Amino acid sequence: MIFAFVDEATLAACALVCRPWKEPALDELWKHLDSLLPLFGLLFDVEALLLGGGEYPENLLMRGVDWLKFRSYAQRVRSIDIEPGSLSLFHVNMALLAVASIDHPFGSLFLPHVHRLELGLDFKLLDEEAAALFPSLQGLAPNLQELSITFTSPILVGDLEAPLSRWISSLQHLTKLWLPPYYQPKMIVTAAGELKELKVLKIMVKSAMVANEEGMQMEFAPNTFPMLRALAWNSSLPNAFQLLQPSPRVEALESLYLDCSGYDDHVTIPTFTRLIGHACPRLREVSLILLPDWWTRAESSVGPLDMEVLYGLAPCENLVTLQIGHPFPMTLNESDVHWIGRSWRNLERLVLCVDPDLDRPINPRMGASILALPLLAELLPNLTRLGLYFRESDVMRFSGDLHPQHQFKNLRTLQLIREGIRFSYTTKQNIPSPKIGSGGKAMNLRSTFAPAACAAEILCKSSDPTNGGDLAGFQGWVC
Template identity: 25%
Template sequence: MVFGVPPRILKSTAYQWCYAKRVRSLNFGDFDEYYRDGALCELGLDVIGIISLHHPYGASFLPHIKSLGWWTSYSTLQMIPFLSGALLYLNLHLGNEDEAQITKIFNTLRNRTLKLKTFHLKTRAVGPALEKALALWLKNMETLEKIESPPYYLTASILATIKTLPRLQIINQTAGSRNVHNNVGMLGTLPENSFPSLVQLTLPATPASAQRFLFDTPTNFTGLTLLELHAPKDIEANQLLGFTKHLAIHCPMITSIELVLFLSSAFRSQGATALSIGILESVYPCKLLTRLKIAYPLPREFNSADVENMGKAWPRMTNLSLCPEPDFSFPILEHMGAKLSILPAFALHLPNLQTLE
């Protein structure tokens, strides 16, 4: 769609009632790849300037818009005429890494999006001013149900802001081009009744810091159904076992677990071992599990008894992924990795299995 509307049309009553009030969704992008893919409308910067000067609804050009996607490497302030008090979904992909520019947009968003349910942010910009502005905006988002942000945005101030949001169900720390590891926000123990409605959580953290964050207060996170832990630096194997034991006890409703892990450099010099069966046994109490993924560099060999125990522990399992991408910089020994001859055991003991890798 080409969005090119002259000022005289913008001012007309026919346009106001016949078009602007009917728009429910708008995506804008000035990245070349979005134009090539035809994913977004060609809403030029000059057109946005005209709209900003002439739109007929004061603070909101599209008063009933529900979904807004904005992909830009320029100033995001041109997005303001398209904001609406009715907005439910906001997706920001910000190529501009200038902290001051992006701080302005969060300051501007404050009190403009009080009905927002989903917020998706993709940016490489970081800084204390930006973090403060984002926290102040999120503070009043009591209708917010889902947050997706870069992995380095789960800071102490952001956590302190969102932990009391009554409807927040999903926190997803999306993968980013920067491998920034930030455990700062997870070092303190959360007060009771934090994140009261949370059911899905993705964390970029070591098992030890995630264990403190999730399990030090017994009343928090007991309703989690999905947990993904992406350890952004090397870990020790005993950290993982302690974490999984606590997870099985603390989160009885869990149905999906994903652990993406790296081994510490000490394992390379001392000789690393395959994924411990103890890790799997520690989550046998999670009877509702339908999905388990453990991305670990060294696969283990399973026998029929191992698979039978899995079947007894997880009767609902549909997706099982254990060490799907071995790290061949380690020596892969003969006894590592499952043999094809074990497949009949999986078919027998895990009859609901749809994916096995």
């Protein structure tokens, strides 16, 4: 509309000015696609295909395709998300993807420069469809470096295991692989272990799914995972203890995330962390979610964690991230804070049992002292994220100043929980800003902690999950 009423000379001048912008602009516009449909729209009438219920005559599929135009766009794509909505086109006519990715003048390289792919699968994908889908994907982006697979609904381990593992083993340049929770079956693990350049093997997100033994078969077989540096997986504590026995592959790990949905007394948590410190001294990131199985364990047999859990990690001198989730708060005294500061001076993220299970009785003396905040700011100057549970026995009013936005030079997120109330303090470039959520009401730090502490408003939210709180378990943890 801007140029609707200008003359030809003006249009020509604008074209000359805009011509240098054309290629960079197209590169940016097509660099990431959140669906396959824009590309397939260059090949055939997607709308007609959708209206026809997925049926499309194969003899009409590629009629009149401008392959040069298609290639000019396809080679710009660097990252793509394939959601179940676009895959549903191929549930009826699986030949569609095969034809689109193979039968064209430029060979089988449908997206030659794509290095990241996110693939969403759902229960509609049957075994016979998967057998046709994954070989087609092999030609879709053969130079993949990053692959993340998500399930929009629970899928049994055996349903897609064979075709998916064959596809993964063909991705020889893959460096990062994310799998759904409880989806590390033996065949998939074997395929991933054969990849010579794989550095990251993780689960996508913390989930409340029921533990599945078939999906927790991570192992380090001989001559596998030669370059692995980051591992995140679901496991029982005894299985994790067995996996992390000292070996060159374990020693090379720099990032470790364990989602343990149940543990027993066969392997205690301090024993496990001592193994981590001994076997993985190069670790820079440690995240442990430790949830006991309340169905099989007496409530009285589960107690809060103590400093013995952290002492075991002392050999990991280069830690920058330490996150531990547990049903009970962790008690920290002044001497404990000093020890943390001496052991891991470069810590950037420290989150210790910040989301306790509020359905369990919590001793008011559990947790950290509110007075630890200035000390943490002094001892850990690089902190960008801090999460602690403060004990109820502390007197909230005290002499002295509490200025999080000044004392913590690099802090971006401060999560404080006390008496079932959660305070979330966020900053942007060290400038306080409110973080408002469902069911929350703003509260002033000044009136909560100390006179003239700071003028920032923070979130005060009930931790009761039935009252809009967000502390039920550890659903927000992302790996």
